Amino acid sequence: MNVVLGVGGGIAAYKAAELARALMRRGCTVNTVMTGSATEFIQPLTFAALTGRKVITGLFDGHSPEAVLASSVEHIGVAQENDVLVVAPATADLLAKFAHGLADDFLSTLYLAFTGPVVLAPAMNTNMWEHAATRTNLATLRDRGHRIIGPDSGDLACGTVGPGRLAEVEAIADAAVAILRKQDLSGETVVLTAGPTQEAIDPVRYISNRSSGKMGYALAEAAASRGARVVLVSGPVHLPPPSGVEVVTVRSAREMRDAVMANLEPATILIKAAAVADYHVTEVAPQKLKKTAARVTLDLDPTPDILAEVGAKKGDRLLIGFAAETQNLVAEAKRKMTTKNADMVVANLVNQAGTGFESDENEVTLVLRTGETIHIERASKRDVAHQIFDQALRLRLALHAKQ
Ligand code: CTP
DSSP states (O other), X not given: OEEEEEEOSSGGGGHHHHXXXXXXXXXXXXXXXXXXXXXHHSOHHHHHHHXXXXXXXXXXXXXXXXXXXXXXXXXXXXXXXOSEEEEEEEOHHHHHHHHHTOOSSHHHHHHHHOOSOEEEEEOOOHHHHHSHHHHHHHHHHHHTTOEEOOOEEEEOTTSOEEEEEXXXXXXXXXXXXXXXXXXXXXXXXXXXXXXXXXXXXXXXXXXXXXXXXXXXHHHHHHHHHTTOEEEEEEOSOSOOOOTTOEEEEOOSHHHHHHHHHHTTTTOSEEEEOOBOOSEEESSOOSSOOOOOSSOOOOOEEEOOOHHHHHHHTOTTOEXXXXXXXXXXXHHHHHHHHHHHTOSEEEEEETTSTXXXXXXXXXXXXXXXXXXXXXXXXXXXXXXXXXXXXXXXXHHHHHHHHHO
């Protein structure tokens, strides 16, 4: 894991040396970039000695034409070679530069060239921190998806007490490593199904269920944020397509089955979060059915069981199914895992207030092929999605170790 540690010019710059060590203890290679004013507070030599790597202090380090040419593209190289950019202390000046895209020194130029995750640890005087300009810049940077750590409250170097102190270096290092861990699905293709299906009765009516698709969409988003290529086969839902995800929209179980099969080949992980209708109407009426006084009967035929069909030819793909139950949760999940040849079944009770269908939170039990049963406490569907991937990757390692 390669980390660029950007050091800004503030009194907390000396703590960045401790941060470099904390990152190295977590197995990171640390490349330090200091602003000109940071070098007034702490010597580049400190970082060079601690990290064993060259420290970059200026956009044009050296004045020979060759040196100028080499260093003028160095920020691109540094941007490409590192997995995460951590800026500590992120001064009010650096936050302003980043927010507005100014690029007048190495660190701000690197920031623009860097496409990976960014962690900012602000530190400054309380009034500077609370100034409307800083608040606005921070909101911009947060909207851009950067992780902001701290500042903490306490005694400040300027003699006042309040927010502005650099967060604990261990917390900053933990945040940087956690972000990198989340790239653990890069190189994978995750194929997901989500939402309900609609089985037509006639041109205007259908049979469906109350699935909102939220859990499947949260899984798609989590997989994309962890670096996977994601194909989301979605039934009709009212959710915006997650960014960075290929969405294939379908209506019926048959269409969902065809879309999954068409994307099966490159898949390394398949997750069936959709609430697929178990039956479809045998003969869909070509015209809208008219009301009569008589009782009507609909003939229904079973739909294709997509999970079972994939289970029969999954190879070494990891296959994860869902079980929406109203009773006998674990026993039903185990039965579905075995009969459909899945590696994991995510089981949830759908008759419980605040979780399951339509809600933003979920509480699930994972039943694994290894025989384990893991309970995931009630949390946002996004958090639950990440925990499902954590367990899925652990499970795959365990299954491969057994082979
Ligand atoms: N599933 C599927 N195709 C179907 C029905 C279900 O792929 N035609 C998948 C679901 O996406 C889910 C799992 O199978 O991952 C279990 O779905 P569920 O409806 O709970 O199970 P069923 O097999 O339909 O069992 P039952 O209706 O008896 O509870």
